Amino acid sequence: MDMKSSPCSALRIDGARLWQSLMELARIGATAKGGVCRIALTELDRQGRDLFVRWAREAGCSIRVDAIGNIFARRTGTDEALPPVMTGSHIDTQPTGGKFDGNYGVLAGLEVLRTLNAAGVRTRAPIEVAVWTNEEGSRFVPVMMGSGVFAGAFTLEHALAQRDAQGISVGEALRSIGYAGQAGPAPAVGAYFEAHIEQGPVLENHGRVIGVVTAALGQRWYDVTVQGMEAHAGPTPMELRRDALLAASELVLEVNRIAVERKPHARGTVGTLEVFPNSRNVIPGRVKFSVDLRAPDDAQLLDMDQALRAACARSAAERGLAIDVEQVVYFPPQPFTPRLVQAVRANADDLGYSSMDVVSGAGHDAVYVARVAPAAMIFVPCDDGISHNEIESAEPAHLEAGCNVLLRAMLAAAEVVA
Amino acid sequence: MDMKSSPCSALRIDGARLWQSLMELARIGATAKGGVCRIALTELDRQGRDLFVRWAREAGCSIRVDAIGNIFARRTGTDEALPPVMTGSHIDTQPTGGKFDGNYGVLAGLEVLRTLNAAGVRTRAPIEVAVWTNEEGSRFVPVMMGSGVFAGAFTLEHALAQRDAQGISVGEALRSIGYAGQAGPAPAVGAYFEAHIEQGPVLENHGRVIGVVTAALGQRWYDVTVQGMEAHAGPTPMELRRDALLAASELVLEVNRIAVERKPHARGTVGTLEVFPNSRNVIPGRVKFSVDLRAPDDAQLLDMDQALRAACARSAAERGLAIDVEQVVYFPPQPFTPRLVQAVRANADDLGYSSMDVVSGAGHDAVYVARVAPAAMIFVPCDDGISHNEIESAEPAHLEAGCNVLLRAMLAAAEVVA
Incomplete structure (x- = not known):
């Protein structure tokens, strides 16, 4: 699909709205040093999830929660038989985490929904925004638990049985925060994109705004x-x-x-x-x-x-x-799907953002999702490459750019209904 | 003095008696693994000191205790105006220490006294055997505390004021075990010899019995x-x-x-x-x-x-x-006194023991005493060079050889009265 000639080539996300949502979510578990402590399946995680669910419902989405607590906010497509085009990330943080790691990917997805709503754009495939459970692994291991169960990297039963240092199991913690959803096979996904801060210094060092992630190490x-x-x-x-x-x-x-x-x-x-x-x-x-x-x-x-x-x-x-x-x-190394990677690269170019191919050195939910669906990631710089730290920071203009690339790539995959 | 022509050239210490004394002292604080835990200024240290004092008195010695708890057992010379020829070491151990580190030097000195008594040998200069307080420093620092005060490396007041992890001071601990003696200037020493296990692998590695210690690093x-x-x-x-x-x-x-x-x-x-x-x-x-x-x-x-x-x-x-x-x-590096070092070397040769020049890599009471008196050390091998360990071990024949060299060197310095 050629975005330049599409009816949506002029469509842009609202960078200020995205930033405001990031700052509002960051108040839940805010630390004195400007970071966030919102550990998986705690009361604060529940508050963060509830806020996302409220925002997604306000954006007209239906909400589905699976048995490991992953949340899927769905915007209907004109052909509901098609597998959804999905984006997402996580909102749990490290004990001394920042405002952007994970949260950016989730709220960039929400911003895509809001942008489509404001412009009255309909897509053929449904669009979903996922909030994956316990990506960080600070309280419960294995890390990337929600996406790992979704992708069959380990079983639901194994994940639910894991216990924290106080002996509380994942299953108990999910029930206590009200996010133990329905068990069942993971639905098919048409394409998965995840926007994320780089958590490394490469983009900043090369002066580029968009990292086209070709693979995870x-x-x-x-x-x-x-x-x-x-x-x-x-x-x-x-x-x-x-x-x-x-x-x-x-x-x-x-x-x-x-x-x-x-x-x-x-x-x-x-x-x-x-x-x-x-x-x-x-x-x-x-x-x-x-x-x-x-x-x-x-x-x-x-x-x-x-x-x-x-x-x-x-x-x-x-x-x-x-x-x-x-x-x-x-x-194992996880290559991302070449045609989705190319969509990220081409849309960054179209939008006039400097970009470069990068690899993901760290694990991300997208790395597991890529085992069961076409997948790609979009990186944006974070200041000094610092993450998993309360001083983690990112430029509003970079976050906006990454979200515009996400919007374009998702629309290309979901097909705009003229 | 030419020992070969002296009346004492045939004199030998009693290796079995030396070994028996080492084993008897090692029962105080004996550990299950065959080592010794007799930490400075504890009740067990008191018991070890009391045993030494009893043995020294039985050998006809007078006992003097100084203000830092050093014990000096004195065998009268024919010229009591002469400074004593001294030997000694320590009987405190590491928490998981052995039977020989320090204890050998003290009991080798006692064995010299017993040998002279049995043979009826009189010396011109008095002979003293010193038990230096807290060489190991396991409970109180600085290490080599008793000899350090004796040599003026630091003051008596500084040493007495040091506290262990429970807040008990050296002064309090000395009084509680009954070894807080008389303050006063350190008396002159004519010559000081210290026999010690090597605590390293050099002698064993070279197959030598006597280490002629030329200096401390x-x-x-x-x-x-x-x-x-x-x-x-x-x-x-x-x-x-x-x-x-x-x-x-x-x-x-x-x-x-x-x-x-x-x-x-x-x-x-x-x-x-x-x-x-x-x-x-x-x-x-x-x-x-x-x-x-x-x-x-x-x-x-x-x-x-x-x-x-x-x-x-x-x-x-x-x-x-x-x-x-x-x-x-x-x-600072501490060279030992060349003429005393030569006495150790020559007597080892005379006795037919293989020997080699070595340096002391570790600190010893002799290193401090060498600051204020002519001094030398005699090393004997320990198994696999292992020390500060409950498996620390030494051959009875090597301990006997070192003690014979000590006897000869002390007699040479104190002068046998014909």
């Missing part, structure tokens, strides 16, 4: 344990040591090198490292650290896995240590 | 803090990171290199390292670690200090990080 996480020999730092000459921290330090540098050598998308991070006995004048006998490897395709990720294991084996042999490598998490 | 300890930029491991490309753990890992390797390049005596150790926020998928924003540098002379130690600071500055500049280096402890 695959992830392999590991626990690595280095077992050496604890000994006194004073009496033990350098050549007789089996220092676990020396080997671990080499491996921290190696994890970095493995990723740097596989530019531009590979990532390698040691985020946690613990030393035993962690005493000033004792040579470390044991070090435990995490490794997080990410890559855009499985072949590269496997290659990185092998490079990590080879480095560990080499270090163990050279230093006379035992090094154990245990993989603890695997998320 | 100087020490500089540091707190290093690397301040980078916390960010998400997924969305942040490798080239835009300011990873504090990467810089810290380079510096861990650099600390090792600084010592390895200054063989054989230099030491460089990172014993503690802490990562913030220490989360799997967050690039470390801050890392704090300790550095422990040791060298046999101040010029080399200063050279190592400069190499460390240069490496930190280089890493900070290359990686765009702030690195703060704060020196928190300085112990």
